Amino acid sequence: MNLFADIRALVTDSLEALAAQGALPPGLDLANVAVEPPRDPAHGDMATNAAMVLAKPARMKPRDIAEALAPLLEADARVASAEVAGPGFLNLRLSPAVWRAAVATALAQGADFGRSDMGGRRKVNVEYVSANPTGPLHVGHTRGAVFGDALASLLDFAGWDVTREYYINDGGAQVDVLARSAYERYREAHGLEPAIADGLYPGDYLVPVGEALKAKFGDALLDKPEAEWLREVRDFATGMMMDLIREDLAALGVKMDVFFSEKSLYSGGRIEGALKTLEEKGLVYVGVLEPPKGKTPEDWEPRPQTLFRSTDYGDDVDRPLKKSDGGWTYFAPDIAYHYDKVERGFDELINVFGADHGGYVKRLKAATAALSGNRVPLDIKLTQLVKLFKNGEPFKMSKRAGTFVTLRDVVDEVGPDVTRFVMLTRKNDAPLDFDFAKATEQSRDNPVWYVQYASARVNSIFRTAVEAGLGQVAADEAALAPLDHPDELELAAKVAEWPRLVETAARHHEPHRVAFYLYDLASAFHAHWNKGKDEPRLRVVQETDPAGTAARLALVKSVAVVIAAGLGILGVTPAEEMR
Known part of the structure; x- marks a missing residue:
C-alpha cells in the first residue's frame, strides 16, 4: 500500500478522463506528474504538480488545468477537498477514513507493511567493505559496512533479489607485505627481535598470527629464504585475517552471501577473457597518454601502453591495462571482476567505497558499461570519513591495530545497535561525527535512544492496557472509527508515509532516509x-471507553509495526524496555 502512488493513479486517471472529454489535448506525457507531501503541512495532506508540468505541452494556463482537475479528484471518496493554489498547484486533503485504513493495513500486513514489488525481483549485487585482508576492520570500514548492509536490506524490502558481496583484495602487493609482517611476528614467537621495518604492518593483531605460524611450522621457516616461505605464509596470514574480518562483521551483525577472491582472477585466463571482450568491441589499443595532472612534460616519460578506451563511456582519460614490466595494472583485475558480475547475470551493480576511492568511479562505470553493452548499471556510493568524539572533544581510543581505531573498538564501546544507527544519521557522502557520549545519552537529541524509547513506550502502553483488562486491539476499519481526533489522524498519516518512504529511499539508494523517518515518526508518537x-x-488506555481504547491501541501498534520494520532494515533490534 503506497497511498501516494494510489492518489497519483487517481490524478493520472482523472487527467486521461479530461483528455477523453476534450478538456485536455490527447496523448500528453504524464510521466512527470507527481503527488508528494506539500512543503507546508498546513496546505494539506498531498500536493500535485500536474497542472504545472502539463501547461506547456497542453498550451493551457496551469490554473485552468487545475480548476478542471479539482472536481474530478473531489468526486473520489478518498479526497475531502482539492484546492487550487498559486499559479496552479493542487493541494489535497484526504478523508479521515484514508488514515484509518492505513492503520488497518499496517496491522493486517504486520512485518510486511511497506514492502514493495518495485524491484521486480531484479538481481542486484551490493559489494561493500571489501577491505584489504591485512588487518582488522577500522572505523571507516564500519561506516561502509553499515551503509552497505542497510542498503542491501532496503533493496530486499523494496523487491530486489539482493546478493551481499565482499571482494577480497588478496592478489596485490599488500598481501606480500602482510606475509613479511607476519613472518616477523613468527620470528618474535621464537624469542627473536622482530624487524618491523617501514612499510610493514606494525599492529599487535599479528602477534597471534606469528604464534599460529610457530604452532604449525615449528622453527622450519626460520632459516629459509623469503622465496621459500612467502607464498605459504601469505596464504596462512590472509586466511587468519579473513577469519578476523568475518568476526568483526559478525560483531556488527553483517553477514555476506559471497566472499570473492581477487586472486582467483589471475588463474584460468579470466583477466585475459574480460579484456578480449573489450578488444572485440574495439576498445583496447596501444597508445600514449598525456602527462597526469600536476606533472610537467619534463617529469613525464611518454611510452606506448595497452589502453582501455574508457573515454568512450564517460571517463576523463583512457586507462592503462598493463604496466611497463608487462604485468597487469590494478585496473585490469577490476575489469575482470566486474565482467564476472555481469556474467553472473546481475541486472544492477552497487559498489560501496571509501571516500579515498573517488578516482575509481568513472573508470569502473565505463568498464561495466562497455562489458555489458550498457545493460547493467553500476552505482558507486562513497562513504565519507568518520571522526570520533566524546563530549565534543576528539576521542582517542586504544589502537591495537597500530595505526587506526578498529571496528571492534567502537562496537565494544557502544554496542552494535548504537553503532549502526549512528552511522546512518548522515547521508553516506557527508562527513560523520561520532560522539560516544551523545550516542549513549538518554535524550531526544540522541536519535538512537529516541527511536528505541518509542518502541519501549509502545510495550509499556500495552502492559498498562493488559493490566486494565483492555488489551484488545481493533482489527478492522469499522472498529477504528473512534480515531477521529486531528492529532490521532496526524499520527496515522505519518504511519501511512512509510511505504512511500521505502520506495523513495530504495530508488535513490539512500538508507539514511529510513533513519530520518524513524526519528520523525518517534517524535510524532512521543x-x-x-x-x-x-x-x-x-x-490511549481509558477504562470507561473500551472501544476507543482498542482503536487507540491499534494506532499505537501500527507505530510499533513501522518502527520494527525500519529498524530491521537498519539492522537494529527494537527495544522491549528502556533501562
Missing part, C-alpha cells in the same frame, strides 16, 4: 503521547 497528559481524550 508528542502525541505527551498531549494525553493535558488532554484526557487522547490518552
Whole structure:
C-alpha cells in the first residue's frame, strides 16, 4: 500500500478522463506528474504538480488545468477537498477514513507493511567493505559496512533479489607485505627481535598470527629464504585475517552471501577473457597518454601502453591495462571482476567505497558499461570519513591495530545497535561525527535512544492496557472509527508515509532516509503521547471507553509495526524496555 502512488493513479486517471472529454489535448506525457507531501503541512495532506508540468505541452494556463482537475479528484471518496493554489498547484486533503485504513493495513500486513514489488525481483549485487585482508576492520570500514548492509536490506524490502558481496583484495602487493609482517611476528614467537621495518604492518593483531605460524611450522621457516616461505605464509596470514574480518562483521551483525577472491582472477585466463571482450568491441589499443595532472612534460616519460578506451563511456582519460614490466595494472583485475558480475547475470551493480576511492568511479562505470553493452548499471556510493568524539572533544581510543581505531573498538564501546544507527544519521557522502557520549545519552537529541524509547513506550502502553483488562486491539476499519481526533489522524498519516518512504529511499539508494523517518515518526508518537497528559481524550488506555481504547491501541501498534520494520532494515533490534 503506497497511498501516494494510489492518489497519483487517481490524478493520472482523472487527467486521461479530461483528455477523453476534450478538456485536455490527447496523448500528453504524464510521466512527470507527481503527488508528494506539500512543503507546508498546513496546505494539506498531498500536493500535485500536474497542472504545472502539463501547461506547456497542453498550451493551457496551469490554473485552468487545475480548476478542471479539482472536481474530478473531489468526486473520489478518498479526497475531502482539492484546492487550487498559486499559479496552479493542487493541494489535497484526504478523508479521515484514508488514515484509518492505513492503520488497518499496517496491522493486517504486520512485518510486511511497506514492502514493495518495485524491484521486480531484479538481481542486484551490493559489494561493500571489501577491505584489504591485512588487518582488522577500522572505523571507516564500519561506516561502509553499515551503509552497505542497510542498503542491501532496503533493496530486499523494496523487491530486489539482493546478493551481499565482499571482494577480497588478496592478489596485490599488500598481501606480500602482510606475509613479511607476519613472518616477523613468527620470528618474535621464537624469542627473536622482530624487524618491523617501514612499510610493514606494525599492529599487535599479528602477534597471534606469528604464534599460529610457530604452532604449525615449528622453527622450519626460520632459516629459509623469503622465496621459500612467502607464498605459504601469505596464504596462512590472509586466511587468519579473513577469519578476523568475518568476526568483526559478525560483531556488527553483517553477514555476506559471497566472499570473492581477487586472486582467483589471475588463474584460468579470466583477466585475459574480460579484456578480449573489450578488444572485440574495439576498445583496447596501444597508445600514449598525456602527462597526469600536476606533472610537467619534463617529469613525464611518454611510452606506448595497452589502453582501455574508457573515454568512450564517460571517463576523463583512457586507462592503462598493463604496466611497463608487462604485468597487469590494478585496473585490469577490476575489469575482470566486474565482467564476472555481469556474467553472473546481475541486472544492477552497487559498489560501496571509501571516500579515498573517488578516482575509481568513472573508470569502473565505463568498464561495466562497455562489458555489458550498457545493460547493467553500476552505482558507486562513497562513504565519507568518520571522526570520533566524546563530549565534543576528539576521542582517542586504544589502537591495537597500530595505526587506526578498529571496528571492534567502537562496537565494544557502544554496542552494535548504537553503532549502526549512528552511522546512518548522515547521508553516506557527508562527513560523520561520532560522539560516544551523545550516542549513549538518554535524550531526544540522541536519535538512537529516541527511536528505541518509542518502541519501549509502545510495550509499556500495552502492559498498562493488559493490566486494565483492555488489551484488545481493533482489527478492522469499522472498529477504528473512534480515531477521529486531528492529532490521532496526524499520527496515522505519518504511519501511512512509510511505504512511500521505502520506495523513495530504495530508488535513490539512500538508507539514511529510513533513519530520518524513524526519528520523525518517534517524535510524532512521543508528542502525541505527551498531549494525553493535558488532554484526557487522547490518552490511549481509558477504562470507561473500551472501544476507543482498542482503536487507540491499534494506532499505537501500527507505530510499533513501522518502527520494527525500519529498524530491521537498519539492522537494529527494537527495544522491549528502556533501562
